[in-house]
Amino acid sequence: xxxxxxxxxxxxxxxxxxxxxxxxxxxxxxxxxxxxxxxxxxxxxxxxxxxxxxxxxxxxxxxxxxxxxxxxxxxxxxxxxxxxxxxxxxxxxxxxxxxxxxxxxxxxxxxxxxxxxxxxxxxxxxxxxxxxxxxxxxxxxxxxxxxxxxxxxxxxxxxxxxxxxxxxxxxxxxxxxxxxxxxxxxxxxxxxxxxxxxxxxxxxxxxxxxxxxxxxxxxxxxxxxxxxxxxxxxxxxxxxxxxxxxxxxxxxxxxxxxxxxx
Numbered sequence: 001x002x003x004x005x006x007x008x009x010x011x012x013x014x015x016x017x018x019x020x021x022x023x024x025x026x027x028x029x030x031x032x033x034x035x036x037x038x039x040x041x042x043x044x045x046x047x048x049x050x051x052x053x054x055x056x057x058x059x060x061x062x063x064x065x066x067x068x069x070x071x072x073x074x075x076x077x078x079x080x081x082x083x084x085x086x087x088x089x090x091x092x093x094x095x096x097x098x099x100x101x102x103x104x105x106x107x108x109x110x111x112x113x114x115x116x117x118x119x120x121x122x123x124x125x126x127x128x129x130x131x132x133x134x135x136x137x138x139x140x141x142x143x144x145x146x147x148x149x150x151x152x153x154x155x156x157x158x159x160x161x162x163x164x165x166x167x168x169x170x171x172x173x174x175x176x177x178x179x180x181x182x183x184x185x186x187x188x189x190x191x192x193x194x195x196x197x198x199x200x201x202x203x204x205x206x207x208x209x210x211x212x213x214x215x216x217x218x219x220x221x222x223x224x225x226x227x228x229x230x231x232x233x234x235x236x237x238x239x240x241x242x243x244x245x246x247x248x249x250x251x252x253x254x255x256x257x258x259x260x261x262x
Contacts, residue, residue, distance in 0.1 A: 002070055005029060008051030009127045010068070012134060019081040020074075021077050024070065026066050027135070028136070029064075031095055032062045033061060038119060039109065040114065046151075047123075047124065049118025051128065087199065118151070119148075129145050130218065161185075165255075165257055169260065174207070174259065179201070180256055181204040181205060183249055185261075186258065211224060
């Protein structure tokens, strides 16, 4: 087992379980000599920036979060979710908990993804606040999170499926094509995406990402299923969120056809 210090969305129990990690235990903790930032640029520009810890060396600076005790096999899942080696590095920090000081891993943004102009999306910030409240972090810290300025995203038009190409893909056919990904019934070709999406291609390739995105909404309860998608049992908020991503996928990738749910 190992200890992991989550200071961003992984403070929230629903969010970390959506990444396939079910901690054995979770408790409050903090690291000193660091400050919280949101300067790691998200892969999709409408999401703004995601959380990062910045070393200051000042003992008056601290970042509050959650120490999760995890099974060894969870490290690969966390590395994947946090884009280890691409967007984030993995380091060791000393975390002060209510019972002891302990070593834990944490993820820190890599220089190529740092953009100090970034602000978090309201969706992402809501997840942090929910997680902080869920473990009863320091009230002043929670209030500071709530005052954080957020990214201003544009209003998205309704995504219209192109008429061409008139191609359809089943789940099996999609899984055999690592250059393709699907979302909400649309299939996109990622072959010519910008360099920053190299990691996304490896992660999303050959997969339908609809459920992935639904489970990362700030309103997710972690119980969404593929049957909900196939049956069209989605709320207006879920449809709106998927529509944002359809527009963003279309801006990043080329439309390749339609996805047929088995």
